[in-house]
Amino acid sequence: MANTSAWTRQPGFFVYTTYTIAKAVVKLPSLMLLYTIAQFRPVREWTHKQAFVVALTRFFFEYSTTVEFSPAQTLDPGQEKDRFVTIDPFVEPAQEGEGQQQATIPIYTGIATPQPNGIRPTKIGAVWHPAPPSTKDGVSSLATAGRVFLHFHGGAYVVFDCRDREMAVGASLLLSAATAGNKNATAAVLCPQYRLASHHHLHAQNSNGGGGHFPAALQDAITSYAHLIHRLGVPGSKIIISGDSAGGNLALALLRYLEDEKATHGLPLPRGVMLWSPWTDLSVTAAELEKRKEDKSDLVPPVMVKWALRVFLPEALSTTTTSANQEVAKEGVAENPYISPVKKAIVTDVPVWVQFGGREVLREDIVRWVEVQKQGGGKVKAYEIPVAPHDVFMAAEGLGLKEEVGEAAGDGVRFLDE
Template sequence: MPSLLTHHPLKALYALFATALEAFRLPLYIVLYLLPSARPHPKWTYKQAVLIKLLKTFLHHAARIEIRMPLSLKPGREGERFVVMRAPEKEVLEKLYVGPLKDPHGEIVPGELGGTWYPSAYPSSSSKNASSEGKDTEDVVLYVHGGAFVLGTGRIYECGFIVSALLRHAGVHRVFCPQYRLAGRPLNARFPAALQDVLTSYLYLTRELGIPAKRVIVSGDSAGGNVAIGLLRYLAEYGAELDLESPAAALLWSPWVDPAAAVDPARFKQNPNYPTDFVPAVFLAWGIRCFSGRDEATGKPKLDPSNKYITP
């Protein structure tokens, strides 16, 4: 259950306390990490140790108060690179969003969502620059961002670095990052919302834009890698009967494959690599709690975290 710290005025008081605490502690770590032996890993650079400490600190406090992450469908800084994908029509919804993509509680249904193109928007079929030849020669990455299912937008300020690496080193032409619905507040879009949205994005690429599946690479990091695996499993299990082709390849970056293990933060901390992990246990516990949902009457998960589409 969410703690009292997620509600005002305790939420505001905790934020003030955390700010004061870290204003005192972080300078100490900045000095301490000047010694390589004092860093979480002796081979880490000074910059690496400090930045990871800052990130881990932010995620810890964000999870304690369950920071809100609203999503906007306005283009913003992304401009013409940002697109809005329509909600599936009823006929498409009933035909293609089946099995694990159909919420047994009838609460989570596919809707419209945004997405950002890198380095520029893919030409639509009506564009003067569009050609069938281009669609057969351009490799496109469908990139699913991480964030424990509760943070992230796929926009420039968040995904710019990793997308630049893909464009530089992976030999691909474009990357598309969907802004899938998040399981945290204010949306509370638990499973299968993210998987529904990634399928919508895949259909947008392959059907609306006409990009051959053989030219699509599905990619994702952390929780995004988890959702990417879910899409691959769905296409493998239902693709033939739904006439959905699988992508050419998958490229996963530290995919979160065992969310069920994060239900108990104490168990997660037993991992031998935990001291050098930038993700705190409380952050992952928040993510899986929101992703599996909670029955208000019983307090139990609405969905089993060990479900193969949640914990592959």
């Protein structure tokens, strides 16, 4: 397991927490007063509320990621009740056990093969919006639905999850965009609870999944996609893979996997992909991000990226192909296109729509990915919200940008329908 910061354990935790409280007492009221004057806001076009919410969010992220606070994931339904479901992995006949479904074809292969460090497919949770699908005569209601979004949440692979507190607003905007102008249209959103790298030791101890390093999240993404296809009977042509921030990175990894290994896993391709502020280059360090001008107007602090890179990247990466076994040392892992999609275009006919903020620190990496993908022959549409910081999909309500994000979602759906 990667070494943790001294601030994550006593007495460091107490010292840093005390320092942060004292800092908050002085800094936050000062910013609230300062931002009443537009010229002192990070972005003059922002309202007072937007400027303060970005500052407050960044302040919280700086603290929580410095002490590496990330609530444990659970498979308990919680307040989502019957909308929360568990999804079993697909296993080979020799591995089949209680609660698992036999796979007649190898669903997890190539980059997603079980790793020497024990990372392998495991049971995950997920939340449905607006309601779980019904079944009649053995046929899922989703088989005839208009669109099914498979959305992966953001959080740098270290924080957040699929629950309503993070995903309810974004999911509602996707549903509204998918059914706009057609009262008979139907749509659903499935938000998987993929494994977080910050919980690597918990997954390793308490589950059969072996941990949360890469490719754990990709294995879980494959599980959720195959679940829609094989268990719920959803045609690939009705599925839109979606993701915000790290979830956008995961969405691209899943699309690449579906293309690269299609001769083996047999899964159909989706209708399209929607990306919201995707993390496209994990080879860019926290120190490099801190030097960008957008760092001053974004809500993602470099310390969050530093933590994520330390725990998400495995010490080594094994891939199993039909021709060879390969192992890549950690120094080269971030260069792998499954981890940093900007390194190599995905050869695909699946259209990809991508949104980014004009004031977010990942903007140049996203623009560079768009160029790489287009040069590789991909069908891509970029959509910029000029005044937006990172990941307005998740922060739409807090930043007062629901209307802008809703319009963006509508544009994305229309593009994928072309």
